Amino acid sequence: MSRFKTSQSKETPAISTASLPDIIFMLLFFFMVTTTMRETTPLVQVKTPEATEVQKLEKKSLVSYINIGPPLNTNKYGTESRIQLNDRFANVASIQEFVTAERQARDESDRQKITFSLKVDEDVRMGIVTDVKQELRQANALKINYSTRKAADKKRSGNIY
Template sequence: MAKIRKKGEKVVPEISTASLPDIIFMLLFFFMATTSMKEVSYMVKFTVPEATELQKLEKKTLVRHIYVGKPIANLVKLHGTESRIQIDDEFADVNQVEELITLERESMNEVDKPKLIVSIKADKETKMGVITDIKQELRKAYALKISYAATQRQ
């Protein structure tokens, strides 16, 4: 009798959870691979202004960024404290903007070219002079759709 009961106890199967960590790790790697980190290293520091009537920029591939602000702390010696323009990974002069944006557009898909949106990410303390100059350059480059980057005001 005792022998039979012992046998019966042994039969209870246990679900192996050994593969669970692997599954979760796979998820983890998936997320780590897909979430893009910031595209460029900022050479200017900026806090975008606040506004309420914001629209989302849907397609990332259509958007090009222009950063405007004062150079970051360890570039102050080299570039001073005046507001500078950064496109991609380099500082740009105002009169280079047209050329650079045109180049950016050339590298885009033929279908997407007219849909280019230029997002101006500028520090809220920037003087409008710089922004106006950029806008004039963008007009010359026929990049007419722009977006003033801002954060949602609560």
């Protein structure tokens, strides 16, 4: 004997849509969680090199990015590697300004903890990177991170010199 009253009508009842909001909410949460807002539009093409001994960058709020790579719009800007700070191209001399601005944007207590993440394309020559590093030293921004992708433990072929 059933505990529930069974409906005696012969018609097919409509499928309950009561859980439709749940599904929609689920989708919503999914996208909310996985979407990361892109704060800047990339102007340079950056394909970071692979490395095995990588560490995770914790505390994203304490990370500032310096992008170096060939411009995406090669017709307009040529193929020479450029530095991108926030939303525009910059030259080496404006790095110190950038560091000061990034410090100003943080709390007093966090100013010395900022990590500068160098997102550099793998084909960039070291000259420009060295210049940026020297500027960072001058600005006393000593915590840096070379952004790399995690590679499998095996070495890529063609890279053994």
